[in-house]
Amino acid sequence: AGGEEETETSLPAPMFSRNTISVFSILKKCIGQELSKITMPIVFNEPLSFLQRITEYMEHTYLINRACSLSDSTERMQAVAAFAVSAVASQWERTGKPFNPLLGETYELIREEQGFRLVSEQVSHHPPVSAFHAESLVGDFVFHGSIYPKLKFWGKSVEAEPKGTITLELLKHNETYTWTNPTCCVHNIILGKLWIEQYGTVEILNHSTGDKCVLNFKPCGMFGKELHTVEGYIQDKSKKKLCVIYGKWTECMWSVDPQVYESQKKSEKKGDVHFDRNKPEVDRAVNDDADDMPDVQETVSVVPGSTLLWRIDPRPAHSSTMYNFTNFAMSLNELEPGMEGILAPTDCRFRPDIKAMENGNMDEASQEKERLEEKQRAARKERAKSNQEWSTRWFQSGTNPYTGSQDWIYSGGYFNRNYRNLPDIY
Ligand SMILES: *[C@@H]1O[C@H](CO)[C@@H](O)[C@H](O)[C@H]1NC(C)=O
Ligand SMILES: *[C@@H]1O[C@H](CO)[C@@H](O)[C@H](O)[C@H]1NC(C)=O
Numbered sequence: 001a002g003g004e005e006e007t008e009t010s011l012p013a014p015m016f017s018r019n020t021i022s023v024f025s026i027l028k029k030c031i032g033q034e035l036s037k038i039t040m041p042i043v044f045n046e047p048l049s050f051l052q053r054i055t056e057y058m059e060h061t062y063l064i065n066r067a068c069s070l071s072d073s074t075e076r077m078q079a080v081a082a083f084a085v086s087a088v089a090s091q092w093e094r095t096g097k098p099f100n101p102l103l104g105e106t107y108e109l110i111r112e113e114q115g116f117r118l119v120s121e122q123v124s125h126h127p128p129v130s131a132f133h134a135e136s137l138v139g140d141f142v143f144h145g146s147i148y149p150k151l152k153f154w155g156k157s158v159e160a161e162p163k164g165t166i167t168l169e170l171l172k173h174n175e176t177y178t179w180t181n182p183t184c185c186v187h188n189i190i191l192g193k194l195w196i197e198q199y200g201t202v203e204i205l206n207h208s209t210g211d212k213c214v215l216n217f218k219p220c221g222m223f224g225k226e227l228h229t230v231e232g233y234i235q236d237k238s239k240k241k242l243c244v245i246y247g248k249w250t251e252c253m254w255s256v257d258p259q260v261y262e263s264q265k266k267s268e269k270k271g272d273v274h275f276d277r278n279k280p281e282v283d284r285a286v287n288d289d290a291d292d293m294p295d296v297q298e299t300v301s302v303v304p305g306s307t308l309l310w311r312i313d314p315r316p317a318h319s320s321t322m323y324n325f326t327n328f329a330m331s332l333n334e335l336e337p338g339m340e341g342i343l344a345p346t347d348c349r350f351r352p353d354i355k356a357m358e359n360g361n362m363d364e365a366s367q368e369k370e371r372l373e374e375k376q377r378a379a380r381k382e383r384a385k386s387n388q389e390w391s392t393r394w395f396q397s398g399t400n401p402y403t404g405s406q407d408w409i410y411s412g413g414y415f416n417r418n419y420r421n422l423p424d425i426y
C-alpha cells in the first residue's frame with residue numbers, strides 16, 4: 001500500500017451540477033439548530049468521508065519533517081505553525097460536505113515518500129467523533145487528535161467548529177505541541193455563490209516550556225480587507241515576542257522580526273480608515289441578500305526581510321469540475337492493485353455510496369447512503385435490545401497527557417493487519 005507509485009490525480013467522473021436544487025425548503029425550519037440530524041441531498045456532498053478530509057492535514061507533512069530537522073527551537077515552532085495553517089488550506093473553495101463516517105468506519109493512508117502512515121476511526125456517532133493517529137516511518141514524530149465537528153446553521157451560512165485537540169510530538173526533540181483548528185464557515189448556502197471563511201484564534205503551545213505561538217485567523221469584515229488573513233507571533237515564556245508570522249491560509253505564510261513588522265505596519269497605517277472587522281456572523285444573517293465574497297486581490301504584501309515558511313501548491317487544472325480537490329484529495333479513494341486484500345474491511349474506500357458518487361452515479365449513491373444509515377440504525381437497535389455497548393477497535397477514550405482534556409488515544413496494532421471480528425458496517 002502507498003509506496004512510490006504515481007498517485008491518482010483525477011477522479012473517474014466530473015461532479016454533478018447543483019444548480020437546479022433548492023435547499024431553502026429543507027433548511028428554512030432549522031435556523032440555529034445543529035445540522036447533524038438534517039438530511040441534505042447528496043448532491044451537496046463531496047465523494048470523501050470526513051475521516052479522509054481529516055487525513056488532508058497530512059498533505060504538507062514535509063513541514064513536520066522540516067521541524068524535526070531544525071536545531072533552533074524558534075525555527076521549529078515556525079515550521080509547526082506553518083504546518084498548522086497548511087493543514088486547513090485544503091478547505092479553500094471546498095464547499096462540498098464530506099460524508100458522515102459510520103460508527104466503526106476506518107481509514108488508513110501510507111505515504112512512503114512523505115514518510116508517514118496514518119489510521120483513523122469513527123469512535124462515536126452521537127456526538128460524531130473522529131480519532132486519528134499518524135506516525136513518522138522513521139520514528140521522528142507522532143501526530144494525533146480527535147475531532148468533534150460542531151455544526152451550526154445560521155440562516156445564510158453553516159459554521160463548523162472543530163472541537164478537539166491536535167497534538168504533535170517531535171520525538172527526538174522531546175517537544176510536544178498542541179492546538180485546535182479555527183472555525184470554518186460556508187457562506188450563502190441558500191442563495192448566492194458559496195464561499196468559505198475560517199476564523200478564530202489558534203494557540204500552539206510548546207508543552208516543554210509553556211512558550212507559545214498565537215495565530216489569529218481573521219474574519220473578513222465588512223470591506224473584506226482581511227479575507228483569509230492569518231497574523232500572529234511566537235513568544236517565549238517571559239512573553240517576549242520572538243517573531244511575527246503572517247500571510248493567508250489560502251496562499252502562503254511568512255515570518256519576520258517583530259520590530260521590522262511593527263514599523264512597516266505603522267507606516268502603512270497612515271491614512272487608513274478604522275472600521276470594525278469583527279462583525280459577528282449573527283448580524284449578517286438578518287437580511288435576505290446573499291453575503292458575497294469580498295472582491296480582494298489574493299496577494300500577501302511581503303514585509304522586506306521576511307522568510308517564506310510555506311506556499312500552497314496550485315490545484316490541478318480539472319479541480320473545479322472535481323469538487324475543487326487538491327491532488328492529494330484526489331488520491332484518497334484510490335485502491336491500488338493488491339490493496340483490496342490488505343485493507344481493513346471497514347476502510348472508507350469500500351463505502352459503496354462514496355464510490356458511486358465518485359463514479360457520477362448519483363441515484364445509486366443516494367440509495368446506498370440511505371441503506372448504510374438504515375443498517376447502522378438497525379445495528380444500534382440490536383445492541384440496545386441485548387444491552388451491548390459499542391466498543392471502539394483502535395482507539396480508547398482517555399485524557400490527553402499534555403492538555404488534560406478528554407481525547408481518544410491510539411491503542412496500536414492496526415498495521416499488524418489482524419482484522420478478524422471487525423463489524424460489518426457496509
Ligand atoms: C519548546 O520547548 C523546548 C524543550 O524545553 C525548548 O528547548 C524550546 O526552546 C521551546 N521552543 C519554543 C519555540 O517554544
Ligand atoms: C469551486 O470553486 C469555485 C470557484 O470559487 C466555486 O464557484 C465553486 O462553487 C466551488 N465548488 C465546490 C464544489 O465547492
Ligand SMILES: *[C@@H]1O[C@H](CO)[C@@H](O)[C@H](O)[C@H]1NC(C)=O
Nearest residue numbers: 170171172173174175176208
Ligand atoms: C527526553 O526526555 C526523556 C525523559 O524525560 C529523557 O530521558 C531524555 O534524555 C530527553 N532527551 C532529550 C534529547 O532531551
